[in-house]
Amino acid sequence: MEAVRFGTSGLRGLVSDLLGWASLGHTLAFLASGVAARGAGADRLLLIGEDLRASSPALAQDCARAARLAGWTPVACGPVATPALALQAMQRRSPAIMVTGSHIPDDRNGLKFYTAEGEIDKADEMAIMTAFAGLPGPISNDDDVPAAAETGVMARFAARYRDWLGPDALTGLRVGVYQHSSVARDLLVDLLADLGAQVEPLGRSASFVPVDTEAHRREDLTRLAEWAATGRFDAIVSTDGDADRPLVCDETGRPVRGDVLGLLVADVLGLRTLVTPVTSSSSVEAAGPGRTVLRTRVGSPFVIEAMQAAQAQGHEAVGGFEANGGFLLASDIERDGRILAALPTRDSVLPILCALLEIGRRGGRLSDIVQTIGAGNAAADRLQGVPAERSGPFLARLESDVGYRSRHFAPVGAVAGWDAIDGVRVHLADGSVVHYRASGNAPELRCYVEAGSSEAAETLLKWGLTRAADALEYQT
CATH class of the missing domain: 3.40.120.10 (Alpha-D-Glucose-1,6-Bisphosphate, subunit A, domain 3)
Structure with missing residues (x-):
């Protein structure tokens, strides 16, 4: 369960950890915390959407089971785009859960939570985690839960843009x-x-x-x-x-x-x-x-x-x-x-x-x-398979140890400035930037760079990843 946590946007974890109590319990916590009810109508409907991952239908069923247990009516929206589900939730005045791992590999998945007013914030995440911690332990529920079907979610989302632009907006392209x-x-x-x-x-x-x-x-x-x-x-x-x-x-x-x-x-x-x-x-x-x-x-x-x-x-x-x-x-x-x-x-x-x-x-x-x-020259990539217990000490040392930070970046220039708003972002004397941060969604160390040309950015990115891999003793 420690591997299931909120990332930069939504709850994420391995499918093997999410299936069953993790998804069911966090849905119960969403509904019990009061977050789900904010701005919602009196019909107590929970909209549930999913992406096309192999595990998403089973996780959606876990969410539906939780809704029934909590006295809510699950509404199956099927495979839908996340922004389409968010739009539907706002228009229906109903909370929603999107079962998706976004861009991360298929062995992982996640839940994104929406109120009738929109996407939840970090305070809402804390309220859900607190409510989850207060639940009376794992509940086993393998019953199939029939859910009302909500059709037309994607059609209404498409209509949003079709009605705004008109039929000839992209003619000739x-x-x-x-x-x-x-x-x-x-x-x-x-x-x-x-x-x-x-x-x-x-x-x-x-x-x-x-x-x-x-x-x-x-x-x-x-x-x-x-x-x-x-x-x-x-x-x-x-x-x-x-x-x-x-x-x-x-x-x-x-x-x-x-x-x-x-x-x-x-x-x-x-x-x-x-x-x-x-x-x-x-x-x-x-x-x-x-x-x-x-x-x-x-x-x-x-x-x-x-x-x-x-x-x-x-x-x-x-x-x-x-x-x-x-x-x-x-x-x-x-x-x-x-x-x-x-x-x-x-x-x-x-x-x-x-x-x-x-x-x-x-x-x-x-x-x-x-x-x-005129947005400059930037590039980004990541080292995969780097859990927080490995990336955390590396980032902490870059932040706190001035000598280590200087030595780390010495091959590409002197450190002219830095910040730790999210990860460690270093400005070099020639105006280049190297930014390391741990992904909030997967066990990855991300590297973002800026340089004077696209070629220089690609070169700096390759250096940044290689330098971090050496520091982490990372095996490619």
Whole structure:
């Protein structure tokens, strides 16, 4: 049970640890803590969605059993995108649980919790953990629980964007959709076609593919480049497993960085206040003169909390994004007399649409559009299989031991400054940045870098990973 814990967004753990009491008990705790009831109607419905992992149906059944035990009615929404379930919860005034491990491998999974008001925050996570600790021990319940079916969740989510943009918004664009095992693989094909694009499905998979939009698998990069080399596409798009993170590739098959997508969305929507974690490039502040940029720790709950605080202080046109590309919209946006309502949870579809809209508006190549944004040169990857008990001491020593920190970075330059807002982020004398942090979702040590050119960033990233692996005596 110690391996099951809240990460940057939601409860995560090995499937073997989550099945049974862990998922059932945390659902009971969500319902008993009072968190689930906030803003909810009197019908006591719990919406339950799932991604396409092999373990997700069984975990969804655990959540349904817990709902029945707690006197709630489980409502099975089936395979749906996480932002679609969040939207449905807000519209139905019902809490929701999304069974998903997002981008992490198939032997892991998780639960994301939503109230009728939106995604839960860190205080809510603490309330759930406290309620879980107070439960009277493991409860065994293997009964099949029939749940009412909620249909149309994905259709209503697609309608949100179709109604906002109209049928001809993407006319003339040629778009490949890398489907793999994304829960939004069919939604993307249908929505983009409805908006006028010529769409070609690519790479559909019968088994789960752990697409991480911050740390791309080599085999994915190869496939994307091969598809792009045919010259058939203005862009190739995709999402992670639960469709709250986008993957957008330019006409060469090169993925567009998530923070660049965030800035692109801000330009298209005319947002004036942006909230983003410290892992986004430090050039974000310089990319949009006149904007307010607020920095947070990594994780959508922190971004949401900062967006809410900004609005409480009178900021308007507020949005947030993470380095993984997921965009959170805090303000209603008008376009040609149509309103796109706020959806303050991580979403992949909005960044995809905004990137395609810009290609159509400018009539050029996405690679050229990216260059005009001026978001600097950054890269990121990770060492997998590094549990917290190994990464923790390494990060703690980098933070506390000045001599060790200087020696660690000496091969690439003198340390000019650093912070420990989330992990250890070091600024070097030449302006480069190396940032190490432990993933909150999986046993990984992440490395983010910035440098003067894309080539220098890739070189620095390789050095950063190799240097950390040596320090950890990591076996590749």
